[in-house]
Amino acid sequence: MFRHTFYCLLVTLGLATFSGCERGPLENPNWPQRYPAAGTVSYQGKPIEGADVTFTNTTAGSTGTGKTDADGKFQLTTYVENDGVVAGEHIVAIRRVDVVDNTPADVDLSAGGEAVPPTITWIIPEKYSNSAKSGLTATISETERNEFTFDLE
Template structure:
């Protein structure tokens, strides 16, 4: 009898946890207001897939990120998927690299084997990966559409 009650409670708790996790994180009232923001990244006139896009509002101490799809499009997330970013001036970084692991497959790193440094190939110029040096900015509005196009050369 006791086992049935404990098992029943465990199953109910597990179901609640599953349903809670399925819905993702809940909104926190302490989080600042965020506004939807999205855009497109092109390099030399072509959309860039797999680029990491970062908007940083230094005044608010807040950062939102997104990743470009096959069409170079991104949506920004601060806390909850696609929730946007805080209003105001942002400095922007865009990073796209390919990393090739050069360590041979037969090297056992857990047994003291040494890794070979990877090969990093910048798909877009490295300068865009540093928001302080990229020269890219964006202003997030509370009322206007926040759609940005970054044409990188």
């Protein structure tokens, strides 16, 4: 009896797994409509790799994020990878820093050793990391292609 129940459970789980794969990522009906959005970030004419890009629509209370690749290109995600962002006006923040841990490797923090503050180097000016101060905006369209170029100085 147990063996039969076990096999039935395995078959049911297997079917559920395969049917889930056919549909792709699950979409929540409560999520707002999103539109694909992408772009490029450069600083002083050079592409910036590893920058965090954030689009915030304050009216809709929605935020999408992306990370730049070696060519400075990014795609935005709100809920599911590369699903885009809601339509409308967005304030934009772009942040790229290098953080160096200065605590010696032989310091055991779990045994009461003290950490040395890290060194933070801004790769692009810090002002761009705050959407309220960056001066960067973008309008996401429901009908047009949403491609943005941010050439920071």
